[in-house]
Amino acid sequence: MTTVQAKADQRSLPQSIRDQLRDEILRGTLPPGTQLRQENLAERFGASRIPVREALRQLEAEGLVSYQLNRGAVVIAMSTSEICELLDIRAALESYAAKLAVPNMVVADIELMKRILASYDVATTLPEWAECNRQFHLALCAPSNNERLKKMIEEYCLSTTNRYPHLRMSLNTQKEDVQRDHYQIVDACKRRAVNEVVSLLEQHILETKREVLAAARLGQ
Structure with a gap:
């Protein structure tokens, strides 16, 4: 793999993690209130916490995830x-x-x-x-x-x-x-x-x- 390819893969990893998590939120596999622990997600996706953190930040911008005190990232439940x-x-x-x-x-x-x-x-x-x-x-x-x-x-x-x-x-x-x-x-x-x-x-x-x-x- 070339250096350029490696960098491209590194850039696409947060998007890949985001897309998978978004799919699971929309499907209901991750229902409102589910905690999304960075360490668990990093282990699951075989990645460091950096792309996981970026994926969660993007989901937060989309209004699917929020950060709560003492709980971290949580799938949003809306009234x-x-x-x-x-x-x-x-x-x-x-x-x-x-x-x-x-x-x-x-x-x-x-x-x-x-x-x-x-x-x-x-x-x-x-x-x-x-x-x-x-x-x-x-x-x-x-x-x-x-x-x-x-x-x-x-x-x-x-x-x-x-x-x-x-x-x-x-x-x-x-x-x-x-x-x-x-x-x-x-x-x-x-x-x-x-x-x-x-x-x-x-x-x-x-x-x-x-x-x-x-x-x-x-x-x-």
Whole structure:
């Protein structure tokens, strides 16, 4: 292995650890409240604590992990009200991003969203649904050409709220309902119908909020 390859592998190790832990959090293998001890994770992944610490820092930025006194890194547990507050923020940020993005879209943007939705159609597991959903919403926002806005949506909203609706969706709703919304949004994007895209997107996110509230009310 060359020095360059070794350095590349070293850089990719935190991302590899992060991706595995994120998958387990989304899947529910690591439920809210689980302690993520650096020494245990280092032993598990055959790594030093440095890449583990960086992976946990990235998960913290995504809102999946928090640091607690005397406990270290812990998988976040969010209340219904906290989830709903984030969904309100997400609706506002994504709607604004879409308003900026749609006029800038080209054929390649539309095709990318279609490819993501095609992957979503054949996905069979919760982590796959969550990842396809994340990719779709980021692809929709990308033509806004506002990296700071996109980063806020990705790190502050999408990663945190993404896991809860998809866990609920597997029990109470059909994947087809979510996909229908997505395809309607893409169709409106193709027609450059900015106001329609914004309206559809806002309804799509706030419908998730209504279902989260209903699930909590009905004890589901």
